[in-house]
Amino acid sequence: MSLWEPFSIVAVLPTGDRLYSRLSSIARRGRPPRWREPPRAGGDAMSAPILRAEGITHAFGSLVVTDAVTLTLAPGERHGLIGPNGAGKTTLFNIIAGEIVPEAGSVHLAGVNVTRATPDRRARLGLARSFQRNNLFTDLTVRENLAIACAIAHRVSHVAWKAFARHREVHESAEAQAAALGLGEVLDTVTRHLSYGTQRQLEIALALALEPKILLLDEPTAGMSPEETAAMQAMIAALPATLTLLVIEHDMEVLFGLADRITVLDYGKVLLQGEPREVRDSDVVRSRYLGTQ
Amino acid sequence: MLLEPGFLIVQTLNGLQLSMLLFLLSIGLSVVFGMMNFINLAHGTLYMVGAYLALSTVRWFDSFWVALALAPLGVALIGALFYAVLLRHMQRQSPMRQVLVTFGLIFVGFDAVRMVWGVLPHTIPVPETLAGRVYVLGEVYPAYRLFIIAIGLAVLAALYAGLERTRLGAVVRAGVDDRTMVAALGIDVERAFFLVFCLGCWLAGLAGVVSAPVFSIFPGMDMSILILTLIVVVVGGPGSLKGAVIGSLVIGMVDTYGQVVAPEFARVTIYALMAAVLLVRPHGLFPVRRTH
Amino acid sequence: MPGRDPLHLPAAAALVVAAGAAWYGGDFFLHEVLAEIAIFAIFAMSLDLLVGYAGLVSLGHAAFFAAGAYATASFTVFLGWPAPAATVAAVGCAAALAAVAGVFAIRVGGVFFIMITLALGQMVYAYFFKAREFGADDGMAGIPRPDLAALGLDAAEPHVFSALTLIAAVAVWVLLLVVVRSPFGAMLVAIHRNESRVRALGCPVQRYKLAAFVLAGAIGGFAGSLIAQHTGFVSPDLGFWTVSGEVLIMVIVGGMGSLVGAALGAAVLVLLRHELSDGAFWEAIGLSADLASYWQFVMGLFFIAVVLLAGDGLYGRLASIARRGRRLRRRGA
Numbered sequence: 001m002s003l004w005e006p007f008s009i010v011a012v013l014p015t016g017d018r019l020y021s022r023l024s025s026i027a028r029r030g031r032p033p034r035w036r037e038p039p040r041a042g043g044d045a046m047s048a049p050i051l052r053a054e055g056i057t058h059a060f061g062s063l064v065v066t067d068a069v070t071l072t073l074a075p076g077e078r079h080g081l082i083g084p085n086g087a088g089k090t091t092l093f094n095i096i097a098g099e100i101v102p103e104a105g106s107v108h109l110a111g112v113n114v115t116r117a118t119p120d121r122r123a124r125l126g127l128a129r130s131f132q133r134n135n136l137f138t139d140l141t142v143r144e145n146l147a148i149a150c151a152i153a154h155r156v157s158h159v160a161w162k163a164f165a166r167h168r169e170v171h172e173s174a175e176a177q178a179a180a181l182g183l184g185e186v187l188d189t190v191t192r193h194l195s196y197g198t199q200r201q202l203e204i205a206l207a208l209a210l211e212p213k214i215l216l217l218d219e220p221t222a223g224m225s226p227e228e229t230a231a232m233q234a235m236i237a238a239l240p241a242t243l244t245l246l247v248i249e250h251d252m253e254v255l256f257g258l259a260d261r262i263t264v265l266d267y268g269k270v271l272l273q274g275e276p277r278e279v280r281d282s283d284v285v286r287s288r289y290l291g292t293q
Numbered sequence: 294m295l296l297e298p299g300f301l302i303v304q305t306l307n308g309l310q311l312s313m314l315l316f317l318l319s320i321g322l323s324v325v326f327g328m329m330n331f332i333n334l335a336h337g338t339l340y341m342v343g344a345y346l347a348l349s350t351v352r353w354f355d356s357f358w359v360a361l362a363l364a365p366l367g368v369a370l371i372g373a374l375f376y377a378v379l380l381r382h383m384q385r386q387s388p389m390r391q392v393l394v395t396f397g398l399i400f401v402g403f404d405a406v407r408m409v410w411g412v413l414p415h416t417i418p419v420p421e422t423l424a425g426r427v428y429v430l431g432e433v434y435p436a437y438r439l440f441i442i443a444i445g446l447a448v449l450a451a452l453y454a455g456l457e458r459t460r461l462g463a464v465v466r467a468g469v470d471d472r473t474m475v476a477a478l479g480i481d482v483e484r485a486f487f488l489v490f491c492l493g494c495w496l497a498g499l500a501g502v503v504s505a506p507v508f509s510i511f512p513g514m515d516m517s518i519l520i521l522t523l524i525v526v527v528v529g530g531p532g533s534l535k536g537a538v539i540g541s542l543v544i545g546m547v548d549t550y551g552q553v554v555a556p557e558f559a560r561v562t563i564y565a566l567m568a569a570v571l572l573v574r575p576h577g578l579f580p581v582r583r584t585h
Numbered sequence: 586m587p588g589r590d591p592l593h594l595p596a597a598a599a600l601v602v603a604a605g606a607a608w609y610g611g612d613f614f615l616h617e618v619l620a621e622i623a624i625f626a627i628f629a630m631s632l633d634l635l636v637g638y639a640g641l642v643s644l645g646h647a648a649f650f651a652a653g654a655y656a657t658a659s660f661t662v663f664l665g666w667p668a669p670a671a672t673v674a675a676v677g678c679a680a681a682l683a684a685v686a687g688v689f690a691i692r693v694g695g696v697f698f699i700m701i702t703l704a705l706g707q708m709v710y711a712y713f714f715k716a717r718e719f720g721a722d723d724g725m726a727g728i729p730r731p732d733l734a735a736l737g738l739d740a741a742e743p744h745v746f747s748a749l750t751l752i753a754a755v756a757v758w759v760l761l762l763v764v765v766r767s768p769f770g771a772m773l774v775a776i777h778r779n780e781s782r783v784r785a786l787g788c789p790v791q792r793y794k795l796a797a798f799v800l801a802g803a804i805g806g807f808a809g810s811l812i813a814q815h816t817g818f819v820s821p822d823l824g825f826w827t828v829s830g831e832v833l834i835m836v837i838v839g840g841m842g843s844l845v846g847a848a849l850g851a852a853v854l855v856l857l858r859h860e861l862s863d864g865a866f867w868e869a870i871g872l873s874a875d876l877a878s879y880w881q882f883v884m885g886l887f888f889i890a891v892v893l894l895a896g897d898g899l900y901g902r903l904a905s906i907a908r909r910g911r912r913l914r915r916r917g918a
Contacts, residue, residue: 097785123787135782137775148775151768152786158793160769167768210787332696379889388696389642393837393892396830400885408879520707520826527700557715564708568689571701575692 048111050075050214050244051127056095056105065091067268068105071246073214078245080259080276082252087265089248090132093218096246097129098122110213126213130203130220132248138192142183142202145191146174149209174209181205181235197228201235214244221251233257256280302432304549310438310507312545313445317500318518319525320452320537321493327469327532327581328486330388334395335375337519338402339494343368343501344510345410348417357420361502368498369491376490399515407512414511441503448496449538456534465489469532469581521548524563528570530577539578592904596845597758600852604751608744616743622855623750624811626848627757629835631804636833637842638765639797640777641691644699644829645706648686649679649802651824653809655713658725658819668731668740672810679806680799682709687798691791694780706826713821724820728813740814750811754848757804761844764800773797834888840898849899857887 051073058066066088073079083089094100096107098119106115109125117125137145150170151157159167178184183205186194191202200220207215220236221229229251236258239245249255255262256276264271264285272282279285322336346367350360375398383391418424423437456462464485467475476482508514521544529540544563551562570578608619628650635641656678660671686705690698714722730740731749738745764770776783776790784790813819822828831854839850860866861883864874876883897905 099781118784118789119781120784120787120789123785128787129785131782131785135779135785137778137782139778148771148783149786151771152783152788157768157772157788160764160767162768163763163766164768164771165766170768206782206786326696330696332700379893383893388699389636389833390837390892392642392644392696392699393830393833394889396827396834397885397888397892399827400881400888402885404879404882404885408882520704523700524704527697527704531697557717560711561708561715564704564711567704568708571689571692576697 048075049073049108050077050110051096051246052106052108053092053096054106054108056092056102056107058091058095058100058102058104065268066095066102066265069265069268069270071096071263071270073244073246075213075244076242078258078260079247080255080262081246081248081265082250082255082262082279083265083271086267088268089265090218092265093129093216093246093248097127097216123210123212127216128207128210128212128214129216130207130218132218132222134196134199134203136191136199136202136206139190141188141190142178142194143171143174143187145202145206146177146183146209147171149206150174150177153210177205177209181208182231195228197224197231200224200228200232204235208239212243214246215239217245217247217249219248219250221249221254229254298430299432302430303434304553305546306429306434306438306442308546308549309542310441310545311549312541313442314500314504314518315521315525315545316445316537316541317448317496317503318522319529319541320448320534321489321496322522323526323529323531323533323537324465324469324489325486325493326526328465328472328482328489329384331380331391332388332395332523332526333490333493334392334519335398335402336395336493336497336522337515338399339368339372339497340501340504340518341406341510341512341515342371342402343498344505344514345406345501346498347502347505348410348415348510351417357417357506360417360505361499364502365495365498368501369495372494372497373487373491376487380490402515403512410510410512412512414509416509417505419506437506441507444499444503448499449534452534461485461488521563524567526577528567528577530574530580532581533579536577536579536581590843590904592900592907593762593843593845596849596900596903600845600848601755608747608751611744611747613743616747618855618859620743620747620750620815621812622852623747623754624808624815625832625835625851625855626754627750627811628805628808629832629839629847629851630754630757630761630844631801631808632832633836633839633841633844633847634761634765634773634804635797635801636836637840637847638770638777639773639794641794641798642699642833643690643702643706643798643801644826644833645686645690645702645704645709646801646805646832647824647826647828648706648709649683649805650809650812650828650832651709651713651819651821652682653679653806654813654819654823655719655725655809656806657810657813658728659719661728662725668729668814672807672814675810676803676806679809680803682806683799683802684795687795687802691794691798703826703829706824706829710821710824710826713824719819722821724818724822726818728817728819730814746815750815753807753811757807758844758848761804765844769793769796834891836898837895838891838898840895840900840902840904843898843900843904846898846900853899858884 049072051071053069053071056066056069057064069088069092071092081089081092091100095102098114098117098121101116106113108114109122109127112125114122114125137148147164147170150173151164151167154170154173156167156170175187178187181201181204183198183202186198191199194202204217204220217236221232224232233254236245247255247259259276261274262276262279263273264279272279272285318336318340322333326332343364346364347360350363351357354360379394383394419437423440425436426433427436427439429439456466464475464480464482468482468485472482525537525540525544528544529536543566547566548563551558555562574580604619604623607615611619632643632646635643635646653675656675657668657671660666660674661668666674690701690705693701713719719725730746733740733745740746740749772783772788772793776788776793780790809823812823835850835854836847837850838853839846839848858880861880862877864877867876868874
């Protein structure tokens with residue numbers, strides 16, 4: 001018996017797809033990320049969709065939650081996603097964010113097929129998200145929360161030899177980010193001691209710290225008081241115009257106020273896609289959704 | 294040699310016998326894991342204690358059948374005690390702390406057994422009714438080993454019926470699926486868990502008793518069986534009867550054939566198999582919980 | 586977040602001074618124990634990187650300990666390499682093994698991670714137990730220590746070798762301190778606290794976990810290389826899963842997520858093991874010396890008590906006392 005024989009059994013095993021992709025991604029480490037490559041010659045970068053989800057179909061068991069849904073977002077577009085509970089909004093959202101791999105259909109992000117890519121890869125391609133329920137580092141301060149996001153954005157998160165405290169540029173940009181979003185005064189407050197509305201703001205601030213091209217917001221005003229909702233609306237309205245937004249929102253008025261286009265989902269299918277006015281005037285939508293209000 | 298039918302029959306029966314022992318041990322571990330996300334490393338110790346209790350019962354009553362009836366009950370009692378004294382208070386602790394408490398119990402159990410029964414290996418005789426040999430497809434095979442297989446199959450049938458037909462079974466299945474949901478429905482999951490835990494201990498004790506006439510009884514017999522049992526749970530996927538059955542069969546067969554075909558590799562074959570399964574299915578062959 | 590703990594440096598200094606004093610005043614036996622403590626401190630600190638910082642509770646860490654020990658034995662005995670070269674190669678071997686095992690283990694979390702690391706660790710144990718090239722269950726003997734003749738020292742002397750291991754322990758502590766205070770270390774803590782958020786922020790979480798697993802494995806291998814040189818022989822028992830369990834208890838005794846705590850836990854457990862298995866200890870407290878043969882019983886009860894009662898461990902207790910003291914002083918001022 002040779003020394004390595006028992007281990008060679010492992011070595012010659014048919015490699016699973018996921019292992020292969022992991023190993024190859026380790027091998028790729030250090031090369032520039034693809035989204036920094038210049039746009040391909042002949043393509044018009046501005047008119048090409050930044051996000052294209054096509055024919056997305058997914059079922060949990062026998063329950064089809066999204067059925068051939070197609071969604072296309074142009075750069076700078078502010079797109080709203082509405083529908084009654086169980087319409088498949090969150091599933092679609094999770095498929096776009098990479099938490100779920102759809103059974104059929106594809107997701108393209110800035111021209112790159114990311115249907116099977118992990119959430120972190122999509123984030124590196126310029127997609128950031130907020131979570132429906134606050135998903136923060138609750139026992140760290142606002143400053144530390146933002147510093148973690150900024151360390152990733154500044155591409156120093158892998159540095160293992162220089163103290164984090166000595167990465168001045170990261171901490172400065174974390175402070176700047178906090179100041180820009182009105183979190184400057186709570187920088188050193190431990191997150192779980194913040195009010196719900198402020199935590200919600202930090203949720204979005206973390207996503208923005210990545211300087212994304214497209215931001216997914218999952219019910220940004222859920223559970224907020226009217227004042228907090230107004231503050232959140234103002235914060236979203238103040239986002240740079242070049243940032244593409246995809247927003248799930250239950251509050252119709254909030255959505256009609258901020259979206260350029262709206263997709264109405266119902267039982268996993270697209271009921272209607274159009275401008276807010278069209279949606280508001282649509283009889284179908286009125287009877288299926290707004291009718292209940 | 295490998296393809297002789299006689300050899301195949303005998304080895305398959307041996308594999309089936311090991312599989313059934315592993316099934317008795319792994320099912321309790323697996324369902325408790327599925328329900329409470331808790332793994333009892335002292336499960337092997339319970340198996341060992343079952344064997345030792347059988348040894349003492351046989352000495353006192355001179356009957357294997359009395360041991361078969363009493364020893365598993367004794368083990369279940371020890372399990373209940375363990376639950377009441379330690380585990381009940383640890384539900385909110387991290388999985389690591391729960392696991393390490395049972396790790397400490399292994400040391401306690403090991404030396405306790407040495408104190409009571411000494412360090413020398415023991416055996417108990419095969420009961421007279423099963424001492425003979427029978428012909429299976431033309432091959433001579435010890436009747437007692439067939440008895441082990443029969444016990445395993447009987448337990449499997451009983452558990453299957455219990456899980457599918459009884460209220461407790463329904464609670465257990467639902468509890469493995471979504472524990473908080475079941476608790477929200479006002480069902481006492483805690484009690485169901487306690488019963489399942491005790492049943493698991495009883496089965497570990499049973500495995501100890503029935504294996505005692507075949508293997509020798511010694512302090513430390515818990516270790517190798519524990520690792521095999523954990524591998525069964527990992528390969529089968531925790532929380533399901535199906536996973537425990539298939540896992541036991543696969544591991545039992547591979548281990549048995551591995552021992553005769555390539556004794557040098559025996560255990561390494563099992564680990565390689567486990568690695569192969571984990572590569573394709575990180576949560577085992579039949580995971581009950583949804584894995585994103 | 587690592588880096589804002591004012592007690593860490595004073596505690597480390599105190600521990601180093603204590604070890605230094607024990608070394609200076611120690612006899613043959615104490616030097617042997619000191620070397621063992623230093624080696625297990627290295628081993629425990631490497632596991633603490635995984636458990637306390639990255640939140641990966643491994644019950645198979647002894648595999649790398651054994652791999653490092655066996656690699657050292659092989660390079661010195663089979664190939665005749667000098668001990669330092671063998672140590673470097675052994676660290677590499679342990680890291681490579683950790684890279685392979687890590688690919689399997691890091692795909693799952695929680696209790697499943699515990700079980701898989703346990704099983705993978707046992708795989709290594711089973712391999713060495715059967716491998717005839719490595720002496721199967723007898724192990725290998727005749728592992729040399731570094732040749733320090735150039736410095737006028739003899740590493741075979743316990744006081745020399747224990748000094749070497751103590752220096753190595755301090756070096757490993759510094760290395761790990763740098764790592765946990767770096768952005769990488771902060772990221773491990775962040776992954777531990779909230780993995781899905783870190784992933785959504787664009788951090789390739791799996792790669793970070795694997796890197797931590799490999800680093801911890803490499804340092805575990807380093808500890809294994811030292812234990813091989815300390816005892817002069819290796820056996821499969823080095824890789825048995827109860828060794829992994831014990832080192833995990835060391836981390837908990839001292840307090841997870843503090844490197845000094847892990848070293849402290851190693852000292853406590855090594856000393857306790859020596860005392861409990863020594864008949865003289867039992868006679869000294871007025872009991873029968875025969876109890877020494879049942880030391881595992883007491884050790885098991887100790888483990889259970891530690892896990893139930895330790896909370897943040899010895900170091901965590903110290904830190905909270907220090908915090909309370911500072912608060913009182915501030916109030917007084």
